[in-house]
Amino acid sequence: MNERKPTLRERQRSETRRAIQAHAVRLFTDRGYDAVTVADVADAVGVSAMTVYRHFPTKEDLVLVDQPALLIADRVAASSATDPLVRRVGGALVEAAAALTGGDGDEPAADEQFLLDCLRLMVSTPALRARHLDSQYALQEAVVDALGGTTDPEATFRARAATGACLAAMHTALTRWVDDDGRTGLPDLIARALAASFGHDVIATGRTS
Known part of the structure; x- marks a missing residue:
């Protein structure tokens, strides 16, 4: 169609x-x-x-950027339902970062620089931090929905817990990316943050740069 x-x-x-x-x-x-x-x-x-x-x-x-949330949710929805939750969410975070930034740490492209500038403003501006937290909550709910709706409260709890933990690792990587002024590849930073949190096998082979 x-x-x-x-x-x-x-x-x-x-x-x-x-x-x-x-x-x-x-x-x-x-x-x-x-x-x-x-x-x-x-x-x-x-x-x-x-x-x-x-x-x-x-x-x-x-200052809010909608595109990353849409990319992440789409990649979570396309992931294998048989994979562990953390692998599904973590892999989607790395893939979305690669799609948005080109996956390397060279001079940022125009879109990548725009994303970096937005994140820097979010991190450094007190007036924007509360809104950033709101957007993170909305992203968490979008990812949980993309994992597959369920009426089982325990399954929903596990999905929210796994998603929240992955997003916390991503936030650490985003902060490092801003501190590095984009010189370090964002997909690699997210993969490293996920590995530090969950172990090196959290991302499927071939997904990291």
Whole structure:
């Protein structure tokens, strides 16, 4: 079955959203998050503040990146249901990081640099930390759903426990990646954090860089 192609209106909306977020993150990085207003972002893009708010209901939303969560959930859903939970989630985290960053530690590409800038803002800005925790909880629930819905409370508990532990390891890797200014490959950092937490066989052979 062919996927429906986005309409012109949908493409224009997506392009406007990307432009707003790119300008916002650049301004936050250059001037500091607290020093930049939504009106400043609107002026930089050449749109009204109302247009910014239509795409991003709050200032904090300008720094959130939805793509990683979608990639991770998709890869978890595609993983083998016979694998251990930690391997399914951990492998998805490494694969999604490789897809987003190219998997190496050379000069970051444009998209990789954008992700790095967003993470740096999340880590360093007190006003964004609570929102970051909210996004991590939403990611955890998305991963649990992708593992396969169940009415068994014990199975759901195990899925949440395994997912939360993997995401904690990933958070440690993301912090290290920010500290290294992206010089160390993110997939490798996540794989190393998972191995330190669960052992070296947590990631299936061939998934790490």
